[in-house]
Amino acid sequence: MTVAALNVNPPMPQGNVKSMTQSSTASDMIRVSNLTRRYGDFVALDSVDLAVKEGEFVTLLGPSGSGKSTLLNLISGMTQVSEGQIEIDGRDATHVPTNARGLGMVFQNYALMPHMTVFDNIAFPLQVRKVAKSEIETRVREVLSLIQLEHVADRKPKQLSGGQQQRISLARCIVYRPPIILMDEPLGALDKKLREDMQLEIKRLHAELGVTIIYVTHDQEEALAMSDRIVLMRNGRIEQQGNPEDLYFKPETLFAADFLGSSNLFFGKIDAASGTLVTGAGKLPYENAAPGAADTGEAVLMVRPESLSMEAKQNWPGIEAEVLDTVVLGGFQRHYLRADDGTQLTVQVPTSPNAQRPERRSRVTVSWDSSDARLLPPDPAFKSE
Template structure:
C-alpha cells in the first residue's frame, strides 16, 4: 500500500455564528499515525469531515501529497474512511462486503476476490469469508470494516471513533490490532477519539483540539510531560496544578514560591518566564512524594488526606491543601501489600523533584 502526506492550510468551517473550525494548519507525514483528540465540540470530527470531503470548507485548502483536493468529491481523494458504525451490507457475505469497493472501481471479479481474501488474512480472519455480518461479534465486524477500507489501498486512512462501540477489553485488543496493521502497511492514518488513553497508546503524534482550534501538537510524551497550556495539562491525564511565583531562573530550571505560605520549590520552564511572573506548575500524581507530616516539615506543602482509593495496581490519595489558596491534591503510587498506608484525616507533607514539575504559562482553555 502506498501512503501520502496530508496537508491542511488555513482550513475553516462555520455554521452560522458558530465556529466549528477556526483557520487551521496541519501537516501529517507520510506513514504517520496522527490522532485528533479533544472533548465533544472541539472540532476534531469537523476537521476529519473536511479532509474526507464529507463537508465543504469556508476557506483554506486540503492537499494529499502535492495534489489539492479541497473541493474534490470524496471518491476522488484516494482516502479510506472507517466509522464507528460498521456500515456492513447485511445481505452480502464478508468477502463480498470487503470486495465491494473494488467492484465499484470496476476491478475484475477474480482480482477483487483475491485482494479481499488478502485483506481478510491481514486482519487474521480468513475463515469468516462466507459468513454474514449478523454472525460476527462487534470486534470482528470492526476488523471487517477496516479490511474493506484497506482493500482498495487508499493513500490515507481516516478513522472516526472506530472503537467507540466496543467494551474495554475488546477495545484494547483492537487498539493493538490497528497498530499492528499500521506497522505492516505503513499507511498514513488520521484517527479521531475523545479517549485519552487510546490516543496515548496508538499515536506517533497527538493533535489536541479545543473550541475549534489546535491547542497543542506533539508526541504523546510532549503533551503529557510538557503541556503548554492549562487546558492540555488538565485534559490529558490527572494532574496537580499549583499557582506559583517565579523567584529566580537558572537555565531551564526556575525557583518558585507556592501559595500564600510561599513554600519554596523548583520546576522546569521553556524559557518563556521571567522573574516575578505568576504562573502555574504541573506535577503528575505519580511524581508527588507523600509522607506523614512531622516536625521540621515547614518547607514542604502540607495537606490532609480526604480519601484513599485502591484501584488495583495504583493507590490514589486525595488531599485538601493546608494553604486555602491551593486546590485539592492527588498523589498516586504502586499498590503494595506492605509499606506506608494512609487514612482519612492523616496530616501529610508533600514534595517532588524539580525535574518532575513543569511551568505552564499559557492559559488557553483554562
C-alpha cells in the first residue's frame, strides 16, 4: 500500500470564521507563541515558543513536571491556554475545540473497547464521522495491512499482546487520516523489548505516511532513537532543542548534559593560557565550549563515557583512577572508576567474547581527545536528575 492510497494530508477542518482564521505562518504545521498555562500561582508552562514543520517528528523530552505533557495538552485543546497563541496548519486554533483541530491522538492507555473486535475498534472513529460503509471496509483493511496485523481483525483486544494492542491503537488513529498525530508516553506500559520494537514500528509508520508527529516521553534513549528533533524541557520552559546528535554531543547546559544520557563531569576554573580546565584531577583539555561557558572563569567539563579511553594519549598523560566495578551490557563493557580527587567516572568500551575485565581496585589511566570534551557554564540550581 502506498502513502498516496492512505491520503493522510487532507485540509484541516475549517470550523467557523471566528475560531479559525488564516495566518502568515502556513509553512509550519504547528506554531505556538508565548504559550503559558497557570494553575493559580503555579506556572506549568512559561512563555514557550515552538514551531513544528510538516512531516517532522518532534519529541518533547523532560523529567516529571517539566511541562511536556502540559504543552501537548494545550496543542490538543484538552487544556485551556492562560496566555499565548496556538496555530495549526497556518490557522489560529487557540480556542478551537479539540474535535475541530484535525489532530490524531495516541496515549499510554490503549483505550480499546473490549467488547468490540479489532476491526470494529479501528472502524469506530470512521463510523462516528459517518463515513460510508464501503469506504470504512477499505480504510480499515488498508491500515491493518500497514501495521501488519490483518490476521487479528476478528479478535478481541484481550486476545492480543501489549504490542499488538498499541499497534491497533495507532491504526485507529491513522485510519481517519489526521495530518498531525500527538503521542503522550504511548509506550510507557510496555516492557523493554516490546518498547524497542514499537519504536521501530512508529518510525516506519512515520516514514511511510509522512505525517507530523509530536511525541512526549521521559525516556532519553527513546527520544534519541526516534526523533528528527528533540525539545528538552525543564521547569515549564525549553532548555535546549536540536537534532539528537547535537543534544547528545553538544549540550548547552549542565541539565542537558546530565539528562541526555550518562556524562562525566569535572568542575573547575578555566586556564585560558593553556586551554584547559583546572580541576582536582589535573588540567583537563577541551576544544568545544557551550555559549557562556567561559564567561565567569568557572566551568564544568563534560565527556561522554564512550569518549573516554583507559590509556594515555600521546599529547596528554591523562588522569589516574581506581577501578570500582565493571559490568557487561550486551556489546559493551561499562567501567566505573574513581579519580584520585574523588570524581566518579564511567568509561564505556566495546566488548567481545575474549575481552578482559580490569580487576577491582586496580589502577588505570583515563584520557580522551580534547575534541570530545565540552565546556559548560556552571549552574547553581543544577542537580543530577
